[in-house]
Amino acid sequence: MLYTIWLLPLLGAVVLWVLGPQLRERGGILGSAAVGLSFFATLTLYRAAGTTPGVHVPLGSWIGGFTFGLMMDPLSLIWVLVITGVGGLIHVYSIGYMAGDRAVARFFAYMNFFVFAMLTLVLSDNFVGLLVGWGLVGLASYFLIGFWFERPSAVAAARKAFVINVVGDVGLMFAVFVLFSHTGSIAYTDVFARVRDLAPPVLLTACIAIFIGCAAKSAQVPLHTWLPDALEGPTPVSALIHAATMVTAGVYLVARCAPLWDSSSAARELVGTIGAVTALAGAILGIAQWDIKRVLAYSTMSQIGYMIMGVGVGAYEAGVLHFFTHAFFKAQLFLAAGLAIHALAGEQDIRNMGGLARRMPFAFWGMLIGTLSICGVPFFAGFYSKDAVIYGELLDGHPWLYVLGVATAGITAYYMFRMLFIAFFGRDRTQTEHHGEPAHASNVPDWVMQVPVAILMVGTIAAGYLDIGGDNSIWSRFLAPDFAGENLLRTGAPQISDMVSSAVVLVAVVLGFGLAYLRYGAPAALTNAPERLDREARTMPPVLTHGYFVDDLIWALFVRPAQALGMAFGRFLDPVLIDGAVRDTSFLAGVLGWITRRLENGLVRAYAVTIVLGVACFVAYYAFAGIPR
Amino acid sequence: MTPVASVALVNYIGLSALIFLIGVAGVLTRRNPLIMLMAIELMWNAANLAMLAFARAWLNNAGQVFAFLVITVAAAEAAIALAIVLITFRRTKNVDVDEIASLSG
């Protein structure tokens, strides 16, 4: 059964790739069916995965002690359910969204391939299998970001995403070498069983190397710059890969390697801090965006910061829960935004939207519910998970991280409602000409795109209810086999209770909302919206519009020097110095040849003199030295 | 082993050296290829004489055998060399070796 779950999407991808030209529009149905079947197959394993140690299938082994297998335990199960479940819904949505595209079968082939790669990542029972999945999802992401490869911006974004992801792959690879060399195995169970034998520096090295992988894949500071650009891909891709699943692989990995983090408090500090910084940095950048997808991209970065912050400090259940709820509400936000973009024939700039609430009420409700959930409004899913993460910081004794978390929650409310007010309220500012995604004439009924969004709404509202009841909640009991005995360090006793903490967060959220309302939602602000927005766009500090100049920094520190060295080597060192030395050698041979050539003057008698002189030398030598006996 | 020669070995060698030097002088000073060939023949024979003398002196027939070999090779060499001289003369109408320098580097 595990095989079926794992290989169905691969089969779908291969069939779609080979038969693509014949299938054309029907490709979407095939692709969705492969992922959907995989989802239902996963449901049959629900009970078996929940028991310790889960479902396990050996795959075979390489030389040198690499043994491979598949494994499904509660943690993998949650990811698989999201990948195939939310993934399946996004596939269905894409049938409508991508209708009319020239290469729709290729699109679904890539999507199915992505699902397969992601399943490889989460189902592997060892680090190398994980690494393979890790690389393959990067590849799928590259293909899908660059799906419209005639557009130079998409091509550049795809390359950037892939290269930064390879940085992460390399970090993770190094971690694999470290762990394998010191424990002799790549299987999770073996490695974790021997964690206590590892010297602290080795453990810290491994943790840092793993986290480099996580940071690149999950867009953590300072390796986050590819994520906003990644939205050059079609919107369903953004929803599936760059919001719901792939970018959360880092969260999965940290949670999966919980035993490593539990043994190294330094690594915990590092990961928790970076998560919090990313959450805040992403949220602040979200304020300055005009592209609806970029707002969502920075919010994704910020929310993953929360997750990493949660699993980093040891609040694994909270972090994973935030992944779970985020998958719903963020996918829904992207898909709802996609409805708007689709209806506006590719327009993505919120300054050119306005008043959409009346024109497309369904998209509006989708956005609104998603926004309420992401802001952490009570009774929506995001409330339960985000509060759990933030409160977890306090439990673990990181008051500063707690403050950052609360501040981020407030900013989140501000930029999400800013976007909502600008795009969906006020006067209609839509224009006729567009520069965004290619528009397609569609003959697919509207419900194909609306039903997936409607189903996601259920999750967006209700996914958090699983966590009601604290340590005895369904969620905690389900994940218990994975995080049994491993829990928060609980070094600092919390000064405030759970409820008080929630109230504090809520106050921050209300403040954020209030500010957004005053600046963008109040009737006074709505009346002269275009002028206000223009002024805001002009006065926006460059540090925000350029993403803190991190891109420029990376460019100046790594890309430029590498190119300069390559130029120096290829254009100067190679042809001039090294090859010059070789040419000098051959030139020297020529000079020697020219000199000796003078001796060959063609006069027989001159040659004879030379011979006689030579003989004379021999004779003289033996005359003086005597003949050896 | 006692040499059985009635004439001292050194006389043979001295004569051989003298003939050889005459040959060398001939090759170096004359420009007519025919004369040069004759001088070369002199050198061959000087060497032959030395070999025969040593063979006689040391009672070792290898020297005599080699002298025969030298005579045959010398004959062949003379034949080939004369042929070359003839062809060269036909082509260049010239028998001065200093004028024939087409192999100059």
Added chain:
Amino acid sequence: MIAALVIVPILAGFAVLLLPRRAEQTARWIGVAVAVLAFVAAAASYNAADESARWLSRPFSAAFHVGLGHGVSYWIVLLLTLVTACALLAGSPPWAARGGGPAERTFVAHMLLLLGSMVGVFVARDLLLFALFWDLMLIPVFLAMVASRGRAAVTAWRYLIYNVAGGLVLLLATAAFGIVTGSTDVVGAGSAHAAVGGVAFAWIFGGFAFAFLIKTPVWPLHTWMPDTYADLPSPFAAVVSAVQSKAGLYGFIVIGLGLMPAQMRAAASLMIALGVISLFYGALVALTEADMKRVVAYSSLSHLGLILVALFVFAPTGTPDIVALQGAVVYIVAHGLFSAALFLVLGQIEQREETRLLARLGGLGVRNPKLAGGLTIAALATLGLPGLAGFAGELLIITGIYRAGASWLAAVILVPIIIAAAYMLRLLQDVMNGPQRDDLPQRPDLSFVEGLALAPLVIALVVLGVDPGPVANASAAALQSPSGVALSGEHVPR
């Protein structure tokens, strides 16, 4: 049977030249048939007995001794015959298609001569025979370049002189080895002498190493290579970069580790330094090269540097690290597969668009999706995508290096993997992506036969990537078989 693998292609090569002028297509199919037969025969000769005939007894004993075994030789010969078959199938160089140039049968003849002489290098079990084939395999490549005229003719001389210089030193070292030990047989007693070490063997090893470093090539002896790979007709570039460049590394394994391990160990630091320099140097230059075939050439320099490092990884106990070696052999085969695929695809592009400059290319993916697919897979294998063969090799090599205690080295040589991603994507995207360009000739997509030429390479890349076991395992055993030296004290993971 093994001798036939050498002789039949060479004879067939000459026979093809005798074909009448109008039988050009026949020549090509004969070529493909011979290469495929050679592949099948080689595959069937797994672990076949060695064959030997007397040759010299003085001043040292040498024999026409050939063997395939079941290790490095076996896999490289399989790779060679496969790549040759694909190269022949992929089509002839432009000069054969154009009127006036040498005919297609000349191309086929060169290819078959190359096949025979290179099989000779990899099955030779006698150093003198090895040296003989070593020089012989230069000739067809030289002729192929001369035949394409223009700048390539100059490059051809460069290639020849550089490599003959190496071959000469190799011959000297071989002779010295024979005189010192009394025999040039690889399986024979030579190793026992060599194990003693001494100044003579230091010089002899130096001679071999010089030739191997030129052939691989390794920085700073590499300057013949970018021009050669760029100017060679693509089918030849595929075979040369895929297999001929491995002759040096093969030499280090069989002659270096097999006969002179002590000298190998003494040279380790120097060789690792050269390998690491090549690794970075090639990667950085590949990042900025303007010519697509030169990008691949420099990437080759980079990857072969990595393999060189892997061959010189010694555990603290002094034994070579077996995992690194297995990785090296896997990577040798993997690099052969992906560089051949790359050159074949780039050859198709060059032939269609009549340029090799990245700046002039672009947007081919829209019109030629199959070509794009081929280039994509080849490029991905080159940048070490997990699941393809290159990754398996890299993983094993770096594991071995880390395990042998060189953790910093392992960390350092991970960096070029990132650069590799950057330059391969640059190549791939500059050629295939972006808007369609109107200033390029619009040519049809890959034909069925051209696709068929790529398919075996791609399949092999996937199979080897999923399970490198057969190649890697064989190499461990083979390190004992061709040379008669067991790499004792195998360092097994706890």
